[in-house]
Amino acid sequence: MTSIDLLGPVVYRDRACHGVDQDVFFPNGSEPKDIRRAQEICGRCPRLAECAAWAAPLVRSGALTDCVVATVKAPAAHSNSDRRRRRDAAADQLEAVAAYAATAAQAKGAA
Ligand code: SF4
Numbered sequence: 511m512t513s514i515d516l517l518g519p520v521v522y523r524d525r526a527c528h529g530v531d532q533d534v535f536f537p538n539g540s541e542p543k544d545i546r547r548a549q550e551i552c553g554r555c556p557r558l559a560e561c562a563a564w565a566a567p568l569v570r571s572g573a574l575t576d577c578v579v580a581t582v583k584a585p586a587a588h589s590n591s592d593r594r595r596r597r598d599a600a601a602d603q604l605e606a607v608a609a610y611a612a613t614a615a616q617a618k619g620a621a
Pocket residue numbers: 519525526527528551552553555556557558561562578579580581
């Protein structure tokens with residue numbers, strides 16, 4: 511297991527959330543403007559692919575909840591009976607973000 515598996519994106523000093531108040535990523539409730547603020551920060555992060563790949567299994571398992579990570583809103587831990595489906599949907603989104611961001615980074619490097 512590498513340090514990124516244990517610590518996640520905090521190991522990256524160039525991450526866009528470095529130095530940003532972490533409350534931004536744990537918005538109270540589901541106010542669209544608060545969620546968008548966090549998503550905009552993630553959207554310009556050079557570590558988006560790594561972060562999304564790290565977060566996907568954690569969101570799927572329910573270990574990471576009620577936050578915005580890698581542009582995706584992870585559902586609340588106490589959401590109702592369809593919480594498994596919502597976690598899976600968020601994890602699927604994170605996997606798609608990881609794949610897209612990795613491809614975009616490769617294309618940028620090749621340009
Ligand atoms: S994608 Fe978002 S949460 Fe992940 S390291 Fe970047 S800014 Fe932080």
